[in-house]
Amino acid sequence: MTAAPSRAHSFNAAAAQYAAYRPSYPPALFDAVERLSARPLAGARVVDVGAGTGIATALLAERGAEVLAVEPGEGMAAQFRRTLPHIPLVRGSGDALPLADDSADLITYAQAWHWTDQERSVPEALRVLRPGGALALWWNRQGDADPETPWLGEQAARIARFLGAGDDAHLAADRATRRAKDLTTALDFHRDRLRWSRRVPLDTHLANLATHSAFLVLGERRTAEFVAQERTELLKVFPDGVVEERYAVDLLVWVAG
Numbered sequence: 001m002t003a004a005p006s007r008a009h010s011f012n013a014a015a016a017q018y019a020a021y022r023p024s025y026p027p028a029l030f031d032a033v034e035r036l037s038a039r040p041l042a043g044a045r046v047v048d049v050g051a052g053t054g055i056a057t058a059l060l061a062e063r064g065a066e067v068l069a070v071e072p073g074e075g076m077a078a079q080f081r082r083t084l085p086h087i088p089l090v091r092g093s094g095d096a097l098p099l100a101d102d103s104a105d106l107i108t109y110a111q112a113w114h115w116t117d118q119e120r121s122v123p124e125a126l127r128v129l130r131p132g133g134a135l136a137l138w139w140n141r142q143g144d145a146d147p148e149t150p151w152l153g154e155q156a157a158r159i160a161r162f163l164g165a166g167d168d169a170h171l172a173a174d175r176a177t178r179r180a181k182d183l184t185t186a187l188d189f190h191r192d193r194l195r196w197s198r199r200v201p202l203d204t205h206l207a208n209l210a211t212h213s214a215f216l217v218l219g220e221r222r223t224a225e226f227v228a229q230e231r232t233e234l235l236k237v238f239p240d241g242v243v244e245e246r247y248a249v250d251l252l253v254w255v256a257g
Contacts (some may be wrong), residue, residue: 013062014211015079019053021207023140025110026196029249030063036190036253037106041065044105047128049094050112052076060108061087070097089229094121102130103238110142114138129256138251149246151237162226163214189252197246202234205243 042064051069092098
């Protein structure tokens with residue numbers, strides 16, 4: 001089952017903030033995609049599903065891929081077109097790809113697979129991929145990226161207390177991956193995990209948090225309340241106002257027979 005529709009659609013009203021503050025991906029991720037899929041990105045016909053504002057799409061294009069973006073949300077699609085007018089974009093979702101059979105060398109989902117209904121998105125991916133093509137799924141994870149960094153765990157605990165539950169995007173991603181594997185024995189994923197970090201102003205870090213769906217559905221007043229409290233806590237850890245965000249990108253790649 002896909003995630004709650006209200007959370008899935010919450011990004012559309014915050015597309016500009018999402019584009020400005022969400023983290024990108026390290027070059028090593030795309031090296032790993034090439035290695036696990038056993039094909040170069042340059043010249044490959046790539047379909048980036050749930051493309052959002054185009055963070056991953058742009059990086060795929062920079063590697064020489066011929067990218068077609070697929071995005072269901074009106075707000076996200078509008079931001080994509082402003083940012084990347086030279087890359088083709090169609091409205092649609094992974095549950096019903098608006099594409100011909102055997103038309104893609106690679107289908108990618110960056111932070112998006114868990115928003116699909118895997119009973120529909122799995123057969124759709126199998127339909128659209130060419131023989132020898134690959135399906136690549138990945139997520140930037142921060143909360144569990146570096147368990148030896150105390151402030152990350154402390155922040156996750158504060159978020160859980162404030163929301164009354166943890167931000168379960170990571171759990172949703174895990175469930176979606178397991179469900180895909182349950183639906184067909186065809187999906188035998190190769191896995192990799194790549195660690196990276198970025199240093200950003202404290203306000204950028206807080207704005208990034210505010211673009212997560214758990215806060216978008218919470219409303220501006222309550223989110224602003226959390227952000228104010230969190231700024232106070234993080235200044236104790238980062239008195240210079242610069243936060244080192246540590247991430248691990250979880251990557252799964254399946255190659256079609």
